Amino acid sequence: MSKEHWDKSFSDNDFVYGKSENAFINETSDLIPDHSKVGCFAEGEGRNAVYLAKLGHEVTTYDQSTIGLEKTKTLASQNNVEVETVAIDLTKEKVRTDQFDAAIMVFGHVPKQSQQFLIESMIDSVKPSGYIIFEVYSESQLAYQTGGPKSVEMLYNPVDILNWIKNYKSIHFYYGEADRNEGKRHVGLGHVIQAVIKK
Template sequence: MSKEHWDNSFSNQDFVYGESENVFINNISHIIPEHSKVGCFAEGEGRNAVYLAKLGHDVTTYDQSTIGLEKTKILARQNHVDVETFAMDLTKEKVKTNQYDAAIMVFGHVPKKDQPFFMESMINSVKPGGYIIFEIYSEAQLKYQTGGPKSVDMLYDPVDILNWIKNYKCIHFYYGEAEREEGKRHVGLGHVIQAVIKK
């Protein structure tokens, strides 16, 4: 989806996915060592980035929507934390390698042809020994109609994910249903893929 799509999506004054962090990120964040450098990929309006900054991490977010990044800065100020923001098309530009102790991505949906590049860039941005943590909607989410893209091309196949992470230590992998109440765009029971890997 284009920068214009996401700029329009985030142009509401309120936070379309809410101001609270994703439940999975909240549940798993204890695995990230204290005072880590964390990269947040396709982070949108910054709710997860701000949460991690409040835990004491040094957080950088990447998103192609400048409006989403502006809202990240507003949310960070409201919570008295600093979050660095970068406008970047993560389907075309690679993030610098081996710089983060952890990377997270929540519902970062890109076309299937761009998914390997996007995932590889995120994994490569983390130093050896670091963690990559993500939750995304599976292709099965289309039947649930509770959020996420309306095209199977923008959703993820669990077999693809397993192939992309097979060379790393897999700490957690989940493919199935999850309740999500995140703003007005993720409401109710959905079908997700979660993974935590150690590089």
């Protein structure tokens, strides 16, 4: 998906995925130590970044959509927090290593050939003993029609993800159904892959 695709996607006046954090991030955020430096990957309009900033973390978001990043700034100011935004193509550019105490990604969908690069960049950005937390749609999501990419090429396979994270301590891994009501783009029961690993 191109920068143009995501700019167009986020150009709606509404926050297309809502302003509230993802349920899985809400459930797992207490793992992140107080006053951590957190990187949010493929963060779109910033709902998870702003939530983490409100918890007292120092948050940096990465996305290729400048419109998404502008909406992140707007949402942050509405909530009286600061979030650093970085425009980057996460399928081509690696984020600086060993800088965060934790990293998160919610529904960061990229083509199959770029998925490992994105996940490894996210893991590498975290310092030893830090946490990586993410939730993505699985290939099975196509049958649900409740959000996410319309192509299996943009969805994740659980075996791939297990291979990419196998060298780290797995705290949580889930492959199955989850109910997600996030704005107007994620509505109802879907099929997800969730992971929490410790570096």
